[in-house]
Amino acid sequence: MNTNNRQQIALISVHGDPAVDIGGEEAGGQNVYVRQVGEALAQLGWEVDMFTRKTDVNQPNIVQHQDHCRTIRISAGPETFIPRQEIFEHCDRVVEGIIKFARQEGREYSLLHTNYWLSAWVGLELQRRLSLPIVHTYHSLGAVKYKSVQEPPQTATRRLEIEKAILENANCIVATSPQEEENLRSLVSSRGNIEIIPCGTNINHFGSISYQQAREKLGFSPKENIIFYIGRFDPRKGIETLVRAVANSKLRGQEPLRLIIGGAYRPGQSDGEEKERISKIVEELGLSDITEFPGRIADENLPTYFAAADVCVVPSHYEPFGLVPIEAMASGTPVVGSAVGGLNFTVVSEETGLLVPPKDNAAFTEAIDRILSDPQWRNQLGENARKRMEEKFSWEGVTSQLSDLYSRIINQRV
Ligand code: UDP
Known part of the structure; x- marks a missing residue:
């Protein structure tokens, strides 16, 4: 009853x-x-x-x-x-x-x-x-x-x-x-x-803080180019592609770069193993100085990370929908993602970010570099992204x- x-x-x-x-x-x-x-x-x-x-x-x-x-x-x-x-x-x-x-x-x-x-x-x-x-x-x-x-x-x-x-x-x-x-x-x-x-996605939560405020809050300099990943440590997420793409960036050594790879990892569990594997690649490629692994980022701090980033990278091999890209876009941050599954729907390439073939390290490098080297375009992509999320997601x-x-x-x- x-x-x-x-x-x-x-x-x-x-x-x-x-x-x-x-x-x-x-x-x-x-x-x-x-x-x-x-x-x-x-x-x-x-x-x-x-x-x-x-x-x-x-x-x-x-x-x-x-x-x-x-x-x-x-x-x-x-x-x-x-x-x-x-x-x-x-x-x-x-x-x-x-x-x-x-x-x-x-x-x-x-x-x-x-x-x-x-x-x-x-x-x-x-x-x-x-x-x-x-x-x-x-x-x-x-x-x-x-x-x-x-x-x-x-x-x-x-x-x-x-x-x-x-x-x-x-x-x-x-x-x-x-x-x-x-x-x-x-x-x-x-x-x-x-x-x-x-x-x-919660468009009031994501998008609640500006780029400048977010940088100040996290202690990041306005000059740094920030590349952000957030998600589970799982080989399907393609974090290796991101790391290899950043290693080949033309901006390396010329501009300050910071690579943030967020997400929980627990020693001995499968996410801990994937984190170890990624850390080794980071070391081998000489990226340790510019890479950080903040671990799980609590929901209340996520909008700040997304907003502080110049680009959010979603390098998944397969992504049925993908909440992270829409959270990033709601935060006014362009997405560089694999042209797979839901990303083909949520991200409009050249308008709210760039889509490239999955596992294609060189294509990721090029897409990330294009966005980082043109701040005005980056801002335009971010604005378009925010608008698309408000209207549809x-x-x-x-x-x-x-x-x-x-x-x-x-x-x-x-
Ligand atoms: N997430 C989070 N903190 C973390 C890692 C992930 O809050 O440290 C959230 C992220 O913001 C998103 C979800 O977990 O809302 C991941 O969803 P998505 O669809 O992107 O990937 P899935 O985990 O379902 O493959």
Whole structure:
């Protein structure tokens, strides 16, 4: 029974806990998306429960984000971090946990919004048992990802099957870019409904501080050329390309350069190993003097780093959407990125930054140098970027499109 007149919806994000700190190995864009969407949906009048798998015995089972929006952690398998590839076997426990929680709390969800293929399976199970409509966001697509890895993991076949099943059986798929829709149609199935609704960013948070103020705050000189990367330490992110590109910059030795590579790394974990690998390359290339690794940058400090940078580099080999580029652009900073996935949609080359082929060190060098050596053009790109984000990528705009979609689906069923 409804406890108020709000419609109840469940966002499911089995491996991406919307209530944790962002920036660690397994905490990235999906966590941000689910939390931002959940909180904004509550503001729009929905009653939002966000379900995730519990990954630490000391975590509270329920986190209340604000009125009408909370995260519920379901105990499914060991209450510790386990890699994504090992989570599927515990997904049936997530289904049971959600059903039990809903019963105990008297929840009657009108719709499920699932995130990533693990949650898609949970959603399809709940659809089968409770006959609920589903909206799904992929966040990453196996059919695309496995093209760029040498040895697909053991879970690959199952993942591909579930990604096809959700496309054909969900009430609607939310593709975050036209490129994703094309991939779904050409690589997964011609059946099923797809609507394009991008990811968003907080345009009040990013863009809240000027270039000069940000430089002062971080103690960087106005003369320095600052190249900024932020994100997970994962080989797929292409940090090696960035480092090699900077090593060949024509500005080296002529202009003051500073390379900031932000993101969490933990010794002994896979992000720590990638950080070590990158640090060695930095040393070998003689870049140690100009490179710094500030570690995880907390959300409240991120706008300052983005604003202080002359260019934000996103050298990913594959990027389904990419929140970092839109955060940079909302901060008025041009992006040099790989021409892959969502970046082809969010970054307009020659207008809000430059897109180059992934893994192409020389092309990255040239693009970075072009922007750094023309401050006036840099400012123009930054202004264009900010404008594009205001017009198309605010969370408010994105969430109101999702809210309309939910209402249409729910009303069709009545
Ligand atoms: N992030 C952060 N602090 C860090 C590293 C990353 O807040 O130290 C955030 C970043 O701002 C972005 C998200 O983590 O919002 C990464 O999302 P993206 O889509 O760019 O990449 P993913 O991690 O999903 O591959």
